[in-house]
Amino acid sequence: MVEPANTVGIPVNHIPLLKDELDIVIPTIRNLDFLEMWRPFLQPYHLIIVQDGDPSKTIAVPEGFDYELYNRNDINRILGPKASCISFKDSACRCFGYMVSKKKYIFTIDDDCFVAKDPSGKAVNALEQHIKNLLCPSTPFFFNTLYDPYREGADFVRGYPFSLREGVSTAVSHGLWLNIPDYDAPTQLVKPKERNTRYVDAVMTIPKGTLFPMCGMNLAFDRELIGPAMYFGLMGDGQPIGRYDDMWAGWCIKVICDHLGLGVKTGLPYIYHSKASNPFVNLKKEYKGIFWQEDIIPFFQSAKLTKEAVTVQQCYMELSKLVKEKLSPIDPYFDKLADAMVTWIEAWDELNPPTKA
Numbered sequence: 151m152v153e154p155a156n157t158v159g160i161p162v163n164h165i166p167l168l169k170d171e172l173d174i175v176i177p178t179i180r181n182l183d184f185l186e187m188w189r190p191f192l193q194p195y196h197l198i199i200v201q202d203g204d205p206s207k208t209i210a211v212p213e214g215f216d217y218e219l220y221n222r223n224d225i226n227r228i229l230g231p232k233a234s235c236i237s238f239k240d241s242a243c244r245c246f247g248y249m250v251s252k253k254k255y256i257f258t259i260d261d262d263c264f265v266a267k268d269p270s271g272k273a274v275n276a277l278e279q280h281i282k283n284l285l286c287p288s289t290p291f292f293f294n295t296l297y298d299p300y301r302e303g304a305d306f307v308r309g310y311p312f313s314l315r316e317g318v319s320t321a322v323s324h325g326l327w328l329n330i331p332d333y334d335a336p337t338q339l340v341k342p343k344e345r346n347t348r349y350v351d352a353v354m355t356i357p358k359g360t361l362f363p364m365c366g367m368n369l370a371f372d373r374e375l376i377g378p379a380m381y382f383g384l385m386g387d388g389q390p391i392g393r394y395d396d397m398w399a400g401w402c403i404k405v406i407c408d409h410l411g412l413g414v415k416t417g418l419p420y421i422y423h424s425k426a427s428n429p430f431v432n433l434k435k436e437y438k439g440i441f442w443q444e445d446i447i448p449f450f451q452s453a454k455l456t457k458e459a460v461t462v463q464q465c466y467m468e469l470s471k472l473v474k475e476k477l478s479p480i481d482p483y484f485d486k487l488a489d490a491m492v493t494w495i496e497a498w499d500e501l502n503p504p505t506k507a
């Protein structure tokens with residue numbers, strides 16, 4: 151049985167790494183009491199709260215947190231017609247927070263994710279671990295069997311090419327979850343009582359050429375390296391699919407990171423995921439995705455970007471063209487999604503004009 155950590159009495163972090171270079175993005179439909187538990191680790195940082203659902207509802211934020219909050223009216227006001235690319239009534243709306251941020255790094259977390267305990271019983275400062283992951287190089291070109299070679303007490307093993315030991319910049323840090331694992335609806339239905347109690351003390355680079363199922367509930371990334379590709383797609387209200395927001399983004403960013411020679415890591419940190427969403431509701435959202443992904447995955451596995459694509463935006467626009475060409479025959483949804491990918495980049499560039507050299 152795993153339990154969340156008790157953070158009462160832990161002093162607020164007085165040396166918050168990257169304090170002025172990192173935003174925390176939270177998609178929410180409820181009051182953010184969960185932040186009370188995170189206060190020691192997160193209070194020094196700026197929050198971007200993306201309020202989904204009814205914009206007239208007031209979201210209560212605990213005292214002492216510095217935040218900006220955007221509801222649907224704000225998204226429509228800021229993006230105008232381009233707001234059509236931001237999902238409504240789905241956690242995918244969180245990507246609006248990535249777009250409006252002006253910081254180099256993003257940490258995004260769900261409001262039912264709490265502080266986990268490591269095997270020694272110590273409260274896990276998930277943000278600190280994500281920052282370590284992002285500031286350390288990745289090794290996508292050759293797998294180190296002793297996992298993260300840059301970690302205290304580890305190194306590259308015998309036979310690891312010295313020409314590759316410098317590693318590459320890390321774009322994404324994908325954290326995991328104790329208690330409620332991020333299972334799809336069929337698995338949730340078959341194993342309703344299964345809880346993840348296994349804390350694996352490892353961080354790994356996902357090898358080049360390998361896709362992975364990116365979960366958005368405990369995720370950090372370098373916004374300057376990969377931000378424009380972190381679009382969470384068209385999900386939720388009015389869409390034929392849900393709960394594939396983070397998966398879609400994960401497949402896109404991995405193809406682009408592989409193309410640009412950037413790293414993606416998974417493993418530590420863990421959070422404690424407290425609430426299982428309704429498996430029947432999830433099944434309704436997911437079922438087309440479960441069917442379509444048997445074609446989507448081979449598409450991403452074979453997606454080739456040209457050597458002319460040297461920026462994330464250029465890569466993403468090429469990917470959008472490939473989606474339109476190769477996935478639209480599956481369902482007209484992908485035609486709409488391909489267009490929304492273009493709208494997202496246009497909106498991103500509008501809000502984040504390239505700085506004058």
Ligand SMILES: O=c1ccn([C@@H]2O[C@H](COP(=O)(O)OP(=O)(O)O[C@H]3O[C@@H](CO)[C@H](O)[C@H]3O)[C@@H](O)[C@H]2O)c(=O)[nH]1
Nearest residue numbers: 177178179202239240241260261365366367393396427
């Ligand atoms: O309509 C909505 C519903 C929820 N949210 C906010 O999004 C996150 C996640 O919500 P929740 O914890 O209820 O759902 P999960 O199934 O556990 O979510 C995970 O599964 C994937 C869904 O795509 C994703 O990887 C995780 O988010 C909470 O903060 C809700 O408040 C919302 O904004 N809009």
Ligand SMILES: [Mn+2]
Nearest residue numbers: 260262425427
């Ligand atoms: Mn959840």
